[in-house]
Amino acid sequence: MIYLDYSATTPMSSYALETYNQVATDFFANSRSLHREGLESDDVLSLSRRTIAELLSVRQNEIYFxxxxxxxxxxxxxxxxxxxxxxxxxxxxxxxxxxxxxxxxxxxxxxxxxxxxxxxxxxxxxxxxxxxxxxxxxxxxxxxxxxxxxxxxxxxxxxxxxxxxxxxxxxxxxxxxxxxxxxxxxxxxxxxxxxxxxxxxxxxxxxxxxxxxxxxxxxxxxxxxxxxxxxGTVDVPAIAAFAAAIDEYSPLVAEDMKRLTHYRQLVLDAFQGENRIYFEGHPTNRLPFHISMRMKGIEGQLVMLECSRKGFAISTGSACRVGDSHPSNTMMSLGRSIEEAHELVRITFGRWTTEEEVYKLINNLKQLLIEIKGV
Structure with a gap:
């Protein structure tokens, strides 16, 4: 399966997983306990809070997990x-x-x-x-x-x-x-x-x-x-893994966003002039890794299921709306019809997306346009 649903969730990095395992093993104590093990756990919590605060350029006491x-x-x-x-x-x-x-x-x-x-x-x-x-x-x-x-x-x-x-x-x-x-x-x-x-x-x-x-x-x-x-008792190992993940990715993010912007443009270029494809959202002021699109006359859920059948994991919108048959509030606020709102699919790239996978996606979507007859 080619995973293209990074806005729903991302796989944990190896570094974050290793950090979680180490902290859960060595610093498992309750961070509110006053014995040595508790104080060591609290030190890990403080370090994690500082890591995230520094990334956001805010004070450490302004971050709450x-x-x-x-x-x-x-x-x-x-x-x-x-x-x-x-x-x-x-x-x-x-x-x-x-x-x-x-x-x-x-x-x-x-x-x-x-x-x-x-x-x-x-x-x-x-x-x-x-x-x-x-x-x-x-x-x-x-x-x-x-x-x-x-x-x-x-x-x-x-x-x-x-x-x-x-x-x-x-x-x-x-x-x-x-x-x-x-x-x-x-x-x-x-x-x-x-x-x-x-x-x-x-x-x-x-x-x-x-x-x-x-x-x-x-x-x-x-x-x-x-x-x-x-x-509730603070989950120090998970918080440490959170800080580790963001600390690891931060130096890589600028170059990665350029790469993912290029992938997005490949998809846009592939469907330029195709009158059955509509791209939603601002063309430039947007998430670099995000594609929101509609196939005219074709339910987004059908597109998602067909992509899944062919080995691509994409979404019909926010993952928190799964099972909700109501049209997207976002799409309705843009003035789209109920039918247009139901056409929405979301494709999002991430750290481990490759250019080869993007070309496979493009070919799959083109084949879907042939197989599924829209309006």
């Missing part, structure tokens, strides 16, 4: 919202956010907050003008993902962040798809969420960045783990 990127998103957004509700009750986001953001917004709405969706353009981008148009004196928090996992569009967090900073509004970004791959302007963010398994680390580990100058309220009252941010 969680069980996933989704949990990091929920705890950060809810913590900021409840702590600042005395200033206002309006929160702004987009219709194309990850499911974890929508879940959090639904929870906050049930607790008296007013949720507004800022409009996006045909590529899924939020402009400063559109964001400015929905701001009010009651707005306390904005959550806009750095990159959309379904269509690959990357937002201009700098211009959006500067606007919000000028207006004294908190700014959270889901950076799960960009962490370790693209620069993240943390100096303009109040908080951000990340996930280990999107950057060659283990599943079951995430992290949140929270600016230490901003007040937040813990969801779990009375807990002491992760400075009160999250309850």
């Amino acid at each position: 969680t069980g996933s990127g989704s949990e990091a998103t929920f705890l950060a957004l809810s913590g900021l919202a409840f702590a600042n509700q005395h200033k206002g009750k309006t929160i702004i986001t987009t219709a194309g956010e990850h499911h974890s953001v929508h879940q959090t917004m639904s929870y906050l709405k049930d607790h008296g907050f007013h949720i507004i969706h800022v409009p996006v353009n045909e590529y899924g981008q939020v402009s400063t003008d559109s964001l400015r148009s929905v701001l009010s004196e009651d707005t306390i928090l904005v959550s806009i993902a750095h990159a959309n996992s379904e269509i690959g569009t990357v937002q201009d967090l700098v211009s959006l962040g500067e606007l919000l900073q000028e207006n004294g509004i908190l700014f959270h970004s889901d950076c799960v798809q960009t962490f370790g791959k693209l620069p993240i302007p943390t100096h303009l963010l109040t908080s951000a969420s990340f996930s280990a398994h999107k950057c060659y680390g283990p599943k079951g580990v995430g992290a949140a960045y929270l600016n230490s100058d901003t007040h937040w309220e813990p969801f779990f009252q009375g807990t002491t783990h992760e400075f009160g941010f999250r309850a």
Whole structure:
């Protein structure tokens, strides 16, 4: 099987696996224990926190480890919202956010907050003008993902962040798809969420960045783990593997993004002029390794299943939406019809994708166009 679903998850690197095994063997103690073994485990945890903080150019005490990127998103957004509700009750986001953001917004709405969706353009981008148009004196928090996992569009967090900073509004970004791959302007963010398994680390580990100058309220009252941010014994081996994975990949990422951009362009060039193929998302301001496309008149699920039958692992969109028959919120926010939304497939390259595999994919997709008759 040729794996081309790196936005859903990435395989762990050998270095991350080795790190996990070593730490689980030698530093298995609870990091909150006061005996020598516990203190050594806490040292590993601190080193891992410092590694990730330095990569993001933030302070070590601004990184909080969680069980996933989704949990990091929920705890950060809810913590900021409840702590600042005395200033206002309006929160702004987009219709194309990850499911974890929508879940959090639904929870906050049930607790008296007013949720507004800022409009996006045909590529899924939020402009400063559109964001400015929905701001009010009651707005306390904005959550806009750095990159959309379904269509690959990357937002201009700098211009959006500067606007919000000028207006004294908190700014959270889901950076799960960009962490370790693209620069993240943390100096303009109040908080951000990340996930280990999107950057060659283990599943079951995430992290949140929270600016230490901003007040937040813990969801779990009375807990002491992760400075009160999250309850539960900390998984030090997995966190160490997370830090190892990102530390290993960081020096390689610039060259790797160039390589994956080239692979993406090979696919675009192969279907130039093909009137049954549509590429979604911004053509340039996007994840370099990401292709979001539609075959006119052909269900994306059928394309995915046919590719799987022929040895290619691709996706129909966000992996967190599997089993959901509703059309993509992202696609609907772009003005696509329900039928067009259901045509979406996502192909994402990664560290171990080869050029030979990309050419095999191209040939397979061309054959599918012949075999499956669309509109």
